[in-house]
Amino acid sequence: MSLPLLFLGCATGVAALIDLMLQTDPTLAGDLSLSAPLLFGFAGGLALFSAGHVQWSFRWQRLSLRVAYPLAMLVCAIAMDALTLPMSAALIIGPIAALLLAALLVRAHHARDEADCLAS
Template structure:
């Protein structure tokens, strides 16, 4: 039996897009929940989300998935690996509420969720045997 990492090797582009796709898909799920809980909503209404919670989780995702990235250049590994999560933490601290139009969240959410699933499946298929351990 092989014990493999959940993620395979990520490209820099997929690593950068992973937290953004997470934010988009969570926004879509929140919009769906909002529509189920309040069916009298109009598509022009606004969806308010907790920015510290969303951007905090996105920053954590960026930090914990950075070890799976195939860095092309040394400067990327040294600066981008630290700066990108720090920008998200800065957004989490600076913003209190993240407001999105409900219609936009319902459009962007499913697309982001599909792209996130495709990215995760592609990285899972691109795993090396070095990523797997035998117990």
């Protein structure tokens, strides 16, 4: 369930890097303006498609969170027009989210390999 949030963090970091590269006089003092409908829309879709792969502990989680979490992301996409962050915060969030996302994907890959070994 952290996948959509890590996606938001990675996208923020990439947008900050691109913004800095396109500036003629790069500075960390400015703000970064992001398209909230675009980011939260993709995050909501990612949450919706990945919710089936989460191992829920309780039945109520499976029924309510599986729908409510992606719906909350989509409501944010509709309700917000733009998201403004300080450039320095975006540059800190991006690499941390990328490292956490890489660790999550490696862990999922190893868990899948272990499950394949046990099934054989």
